[in-house]
Amino acid sequence: MAIALPKEKTKLSLDMSSKTLLVYGPPKIGKSTFASRFPNALFLECEPGLNELEVFKVPTYSWADFLAACKLVAAGDHPFKTIVVDTVDNAFKLCSEHICAQQKIDYEGDLEHGKGWAFVKNEWHRVLTRLASLPYGLVLISHAVDKQIKTRTEEYTKTQPSLPDRARNVVLGLVDIILFCDTIIRKGKDGSTTVERVVRTKPNPAYEAGDRTGRLPETLALDFTAFCKDFAEGRQIPQTAATNGKETK
Numbered sequence: 001m002a003i004a005l006p007k008e009k010t011k012l013s014l015d016m017s018s019k020t021l022l023v024y025g026p027p028k029i030g031k032s033t034f035a036s037r038f039p040n041a042l043f044l045e046c047e048p049g050l051n052e053l054e055v056f057k058v059p060t061y062s063w064a065d066f067l068a069a070c071k072l073v074a075a076g077d078h079p080f081k082t083i084v085v086d087t088v089d090n091a092f093k094l095c096s097e098h099i100c101a102q103q104k105i106d107y108e109g110d111l112e113h114g115k116g117w118a119f120v121k122n123e124w125h126r127v128l129t130r131l132a133s134l135p136y137g138l139v140l141i142s143h144a145v146d147k148q149i150k151t152r153t154e155e156y157t158k159t160q161p162s163l164p165d166r167a168r169n170v171v172l173g174l175v176d177i178i179l180f181c182d183t184i185i186r187k188g189k190d191g192s193t194t195v196e197r198v199v200r201t202k203p204n205p206a207y208e209a210g211d212r213t214g215r216l217p218e219t220l221a222l223d224f225t226a227f228c229k230d231f232a233e234g235r236q237i238p239q240t241a242a243t244n245g246k247e248t249k
Contacts (some may be wrong), residue, residue, distance in 0.1 A: 021176065024162070042058065042100075043083065076109055083131065087141050087143060100116070196221070
């Protein structure tokens with residue numbers, strides 16, 4: 001295929017099925033339910049946990065199964081518009097186990113000069129990049145973990161996707177939007193409290209989040225309809241006071 005230089009700039013798309021997202025947060029907060037609302041979603045189920053949702057899914061409990069599912073998706077003979085990897089944490093574990101079995105080792109570090117780590121990272125990057133390049137939306141679901149961050153001047157806790165660094169760095173480089181599913185505790189005038197599930201979209205020292213499109217408010221309800229509305233309108237909501245990702249009003 002001949003390569004030609006472009007004559008026009010690419011146009012921005014407001015179609016959510018053309019985006020790649022990382023959605024992470026604590027257990028049972030509604031990550032999979034949120035992802036299931038994306039257009040014509042197909043789940044690559046890398047760990048059990050979808051029994052309470054009515055979704056199209058392919059069980060992928062080995063890397064060979066995951067690759068086979070990706071091949072079927074790439075073939076294009078299907079109605080699906082969004083591919084959901086649930087969870088990407090377990091998908092990476094399957095990738096690592098596959099490479100270790102292939103190299104006849106028990107652990108990635110068993111090969112000298114870091115070759116085991118390199119083999120796993122290269123395979124992970126190859127498959128994730130290929131999946132993200134397909135003409136479908138891609139939603140990667142991850143768990144959350146609190147990590148101690150140390151700098152020369154301070155030490156603090158940051159909530160991040162629970163992927164190992166080498167896997168997380170590949171994912172963060174691919175995605176358009178990083179959504180951190182969180183909760184806000186609100187206090188009423190009568191002293192009662194309510195817990196609201198929200199999505200964080202902007203970088204913060206307390207948690208990993210980001211939005212390359214620049215269209216999302218910093219905080220919005222964990223609701224797909226509201227998410228699409230805010231994205232389409234491109235509204236910006238002023239930042240509210242936050243401490244370690246938690247808010248009290």
